[in-house]
Each structure stands twice: as C-alpha cells, then as structure tokens.
Amino acid sequence: xxxxxxxxxxxxxxxxxxxxxxxxxxxxxxxxxxxxxxxxxxxxxxxxxxxxxxxxxxxxxxxxxxxxxxxxxxxxxxxxxxxxxxxxxxxxxxxxxxxxxxxxxxxxxxxxxxxxxxxxxxxxxxxxxxxxxxxxxxxxxxxxxxxxxxxxxxxxxxxxxxxxxxxxxxxxxxxxxxx
Numbered sequence: 001x002x003x004x005x006x007x008x009x010x011x012x013x014x015x016x017x018x019x020x021x022x023x024x025x026x027x028x029x030x031x032x033x034x035x036x037x038x039x040x041x042x043x044x045x046x047x048x049x050x051x052x053x054x055x056x057x058x059x060x061x062x063x064x065x066x067x068x069x070x071x072x073x074x075x076x077x078x079x080x081x082x083x084x085x086x087x088x089x090x091x092x093x094x095x096x097x098x099x100x101x102x103x104x105x106x107x108x109x110x111x112x113x114x115x116x117x118x119x120x121x122x123x124x125x126x127x128x129x130x131x132x133x134x135x136x137x138x139x140x141x142x143x144x145x146x147x148x149x150x151x152x153x154x155x156x157x158x159x160x161x162x163x164x165x166x167x168x169x170x171x172x173x174x175x176x177x178x179x
Contacts, residue, residue: 023102023104023108023109023110023151023153024051024063024065024102024110024112025051025054025063026051026052026053026054026063027050027051028050028051028063028065028178029048029049029050029051029178029179030047030048030049030050030065030067030151030176030177030178031046031047031048031176031177031179032045032046032047032048032049032151032161032174032175032176032177033045033046033174033175034046034047034161034163034172034173034174034175035172035173035174036071036073036167036168036169036170036171036172037169037170037171037172037173038073038169038170040075040077041073041074041075042073043071043072043073043168043169043172044071044072044073044168045069045070045071045072045094045167045168045169045172045174046069046070046071047067047068047069047070047098048067048068049065049066049067049098049100050065050066050067051063051064051065051102052064052065052066056101057101059103061103061104062101062102062103063101063102063103064099064100064101064102065098065099065100065101065102065112065114066097066098066099066100067097067098067100068095068096068097068098069094069095069096069097069098069116069118069167070093070094070095070096071092071093071094071167071168071169072091072092072093072168073091073092073168073169074089074090074091074092075089075090076088076089076090077089077090079128084128084129085128086126086127086128086129087126087127087128088124088125088126088127089124089125089127090122090123090124091122091123091124091125092120092121092122092140092168093120093121093122094118094119094120094121094143094167094168095118095119095121096116096117096118096119096143097116097117097118098114098115098116098147099114099115100112100113100114100147101113101114108152108153109150109151109152110150110151110152110153110159111149111150112148112149112150112151113146113147113148113149114146114147115144115145115146115147116143116144116145116146116147116166116167117142117143117144118142118143119140119141119142119143120140120141120142120143121138121140122138122139122140123137123138123139123140124137124138124139143166144166145165145166145167146165146166147163147164147165147166147167148163148164148165149161149162149163149164149165150162151176153178156178157177157178157179158175158176158177158178159175159176159178160173160174160175160176161173161174161175161176
C-alpha cells in the first residue's frame with residue numbers, strides 16, 4: 001500500500017512540475033481578451049503572443065514571447081450650466097508590439113513581465129455651442145511602457161489573467177486561450 005502511495009505521489013509531483021514547465025514554452029500561442037479598470041468607461045484590449053526563445057538570456061526556464069496588442073478606450077463627459085449644454089468625447093486606440101519574459105515563479109501560474117512599444121491614436125471631440133469654431137484636436141503618439149502579469153490555467157487551453165502596467169488601462173483582467 002505504501003509503494004502505491006509513493007508511486008501516486010511521484011506521478012503527481014512529476015505532473016505538477018511538468019505542467020509548470022509547459023505553461024509557456026517555445027511555440028506556445030496565446031490570445032487574451034481583457035477588460036480594464038478605469039474611472040470612466042470600460043477599456044477593452046486583445047493581444048496575441050507566441051513563445052519564441054527558451055532559456056532567454058541564458059536563464060534556465062525563462063521564455064521570451066513576442067506579440068501584438070490592440071486596446072480601445074472611449075468615454076464622454078457631459079456638461080450643463082447657465083443654460084448651455086456641451087460635451088467632450090475622448091477616444092484612445094493603442095496598437096503595439098510586446099516582448100514578454102515568462103518565468104514560472106509559482107506552480108500552475110504563468111508569471112511574466114516585459115515591454116510594449118506602440119502608437120496611441122487619441123482624439124477629442126467637442127459637441128456644443130460654437131462647435132464649428134472650437135478645434136477637436138487629435139493627440140497621441142508613440143508610447144513605451146512596461147507590463148507585469150500572471151495567468152492561471154483552468155485547463156490545458158483556457159485560463160484567466162491579470163496585468164498591471166502600461167496599456168489601454170493600468171490594470172487589466174481577462175481570459176486567455178492557449179493553442
């Protein structure tokens with residue numbers, strides 16, 4: 001009976017460590033869909049990533065993933081006073097490339113950090129009195145930022161993630177599909 005328990009424990013330990021190593025490896029592909037946490041509106045983002053290099057920078061277990069990210073965030077502010085009603089509408093679309101380094105710090109949790117380089121297509125629009133004479137500037141430009149996150153797998157292909165850092169919002173929560 002003890003031998004059977006030891007064999008089961010050994011198989012369980014091997015499968016847990018094997019699962020931790022295989023969460024993100026070279027060739028792994030992820031699609032993530034997330035919702036940001038902000039005060040106004042609801043930021044949305046979608047990203048794709050592929051594992052391209054194992055033992056990145058000579059570190060055992062460190063895997064480099066490369067991919068892209070697309071985020072959208074828009075909201076409207078309405079103002080009223082002194083018999084005048086007007087509003088401003090804000091829109092941000094961020095398109096970027098990301099490089100993330102994955103390292104298994106905790107079993108069954110894919111932990112990662114990296115950089116994003118992208119472009120923020122941002123605009124504002126005024127709607128109200130004298131709207132033809134008030135400029136609606138387009139703003140934005142190149143963006144560079146960092147991100148750190150963790151992904152938990154519920155099954156071989158489906159999981160949930162949380163990320164903090166630069167993107168369409170400072171904190172993003174969502175689902176991940178691995179293939």
